[in-house]
Amino acid sequence: MRDMRDTRTSHPRRRTAGAAGVGGAALLLAAASTLGLTASPAAAASTTASAGHGTHLPSVTVRRGGPEHTVHVTADRSGEAVVTLSSRAPGVSWGTKGAESAVVSAYVDGQYATDIVIPSDQPITRDFSLGHLTRGRHTLTFRFAADRSPAAATRAVLGGIGLTVYGETSDMGLILRNAPVLYGRNLPGLGSRFQSSTTDAPLYEYHEVLPAKTPGHKVLQYTVIWTNEDGGTNSPALMARWGRTTDIEWAYDVEVDAQGRPVPGTGVYQAANHQTLVFAGTYEGDRPRLETCTSNNNLCDTVDDPMRFSPAPVQELPAGQPREHMMDVNPWLYPVMAQEMTREGKIESPSSPATPELGDQRTYLYLAVAHTATPAADAGAVGLSVGVRLKGDPTLYRSNHVDPTWSVTREGTAATTVELPAGTTQSDIAEIVALRTPVTETGASLTVTAVTRAFFLQDDYLPGGSFLNWTGSTVLTQAAPEAPLYTAAG
Numbered sequence: 001m002r003d004m005r006d007t008r009t010s011h012p013r014r015r016t017a018g019a020a021g022v023g024g025a026a027l028l029l030a031a032a033s034t035l036g037l038t039a040s041p042a043a044a045a046s047t048t049a050s051a052g053h054g055t056h057l058p059s060v061t062v063r064r065g066g067p068e069h070t071v072h073v074t075a076d077r078s079g080e081a082v083v084t085l086s087s088r089a090p091g092v093s094w095g096t097k098g099a100e101s102a103v104v105s106a107y108v109d110g111q112y113a114t115d116i117v118i119p120s121d122q123p124i125t126r127d128f129s130l131g132h133l134t135r136g137r138h139t140l141t142f143r144f145a146a147d148r149s150p151a152a153a154t155r156a157v158l159g160g161i162g163l164t165v166y167g168e169t170s171d172m173g174l175i176l177r178n179a180p181v182l183y184g185r186n187l188p189g190l191g192s193r194f195q196s197s198t199t200d201a202p203l204y205e206y207h208e209v210l211p212a213k214t215p216g217h218k219v220l221q222y223t224v225i226w227t228n229e230d231g232g233t234n235s236p237a238l239m240a241r242w243g244r245t246t247d248i249e250w251a252y253d254v255e256v257d258a259q260g261r262p263v264p265g266t267g268v269y270q271a272a273n274h275q276t277l278v279f280a281g282t283y284e285g286d287r288p289r290l291e292t293c294t295s296n297n298n299l300c301d302t303v304d305d306p307m308r309f310s311p312a313p314v315q316e317l318p319a320g321q322p323r324e325h326m327m328d329v330n331p332w333l334y335p336v337m338a339q340e341m342t343r344e345g346k347i348e349s350p351s352s353p354a355t356p357e358l359g360d361q362r363t364y365l366y367l368a369v370a371h372t373a374t375p376a377a378d379a380g381a382v383g384l385s386v387g388v389r390l391k392g393d394p395t396l397y398r399s400n401h402v403d404p405t406w407s408v409t410r411e412g413t414a415a416t417t418v419e420l421p422a423g424t425t426q427s428d429i430a431e432i433v434a435l436r437t438p439v440t441e442t443g444a445s446l447t448v449t450a451v452t453r454a455f456f457l458q459d460d461y462l463p464g465g466s467f468l469n470w471t472g473s474t475v476l477t478q479a480a481p482e483a484p485l486y487t488a489a490g
Contacts, residue, residue, distance in 0.1 A: 231295025243415025383407025
């Protein structure tokens with residue numbers, strides 16, 4: 001597998017949120033004696049305002065049974081702190097039973113801040129919230145968490161460690177100080193009390209800023225990406241309806257007023273059976289504490305799990321993009337997704353697009369298609385699927401495997417996949433078509449307006465380049481249920 005470093009691209013933020021860097025204050029870095037480092041004038045320079053860039057500390061290695069490592073940091077103002085780091089664990093793979101991950105626990109001034117589940121021996125760059133820091137000197141400590149690391153994990157390497165403090169009144173400061181603190185899952189029958197280090201791990205979080213009914217107010221929404229879900233929608237249906245086998249769920253919403261203060265009673269979370277419940281648990285400042293407490297990663301506001309997760313939701317989902325876009329700009333999530341499917345025996349062998357079973361995820365074409373229904377109320381009844389024809393092959397390969405309930409039954413831009421014969425590449429594709437797919441026939445029409453990406457996973461399970469970005473207006477009706485979206489040249 002090649003380097004899994006985060007290759008995030010910058011994208012515009014919605015005007016309601018503003019630029020993430022506004023009000024971001026720097027942390028001045030100096031190494032602690034436990035690392036045996038000296039801080040040169042260059043090393044002590046301020047970071048840039050954007051999280052994940054600027055001054056970095058040398059790599060830190062922590063080992064099973066070895067000492068913790070501490071660095072000193074000096075915040076030049078009070079605010080919400082984010083640490084950005086690259087992590088890898090030699091000998092570890094999310095696809096190998098007993099060596100799924102290494103876990104490192106991070107502490108700020110002696111207080112437990114977050115577990116870092118490291119699922120690969122290749123470097124992955126991520127952001128973690130450290131909570132509120134006051135102006136002045138602080139310590140950041142890393143410990144190898146032997147109790148929650150699978151037996152084969154022996155060490156972890158943390159590199160490119162950089163920190164940023166966002167001012168309390170900045171746009172990103174507002175996002176961070178309301179972001180939920182997540183706790184792991186310990187359901188009997190689904191693993192150990194540390195099961196979040198081996199299955200359905202919450203590895204990533206992003207935010208959205210949504211309109212509120214009250215003028216001047218806005219709603220902050222936080223969404224989490226888990227590696228999979230042991231319950232809920234089965235894996236083949238996930239690929240057809242959502243274009244992935246990760247589990248992506250909104251976790252917490254809260255309304256804030258024009259001064260950025262949470263409106264009492266507006267904090268809600270996604271509870272068991274996808275209910276929306278008012279949060280009634282404990283806060284850390286304005287940050288709610290939530291725990292994964294169902295097999296399909298719904299949440300509860302009573303916390304008793306020993307693992308704590310504080311991914312920093314510094315990235316925002318761009319308007320008009322499906323949730324899966326956040327996987328595209330954090331491509332390391334795709335190999336982890338595929339490795340969990342392989343380790344759990346969910347991949348059929350040999351892969352065959354003629355069956356509805358989950359095939360090798362490198363054999364799928366990954367698409368994102370935008371459509372609307374007329375009338376809009378019928379979007380759940382008359383779904384959209386995608387078909388692919390290959391050169392010299394009369395078969396129409398369908399995203400929903402001819403099961404209407406596996407079609408896309410929601411308006412907007414949605415991700416889906418089409419399973420194809422192993423070895424298929426872009427050059428083999430003759431045509432991609434949109435298909436009107438009724439679950440219940442109502443006579444509604446569908447209008448397809450865009451295909452925003454189309455790619456295959458490469459040998460290392462990382463996404464290849466997209467070869468399709470189409471916009472237009474194609475209407476599907478009961479009388480004309482199919483229309484081309486892509487036709488190969490020649």
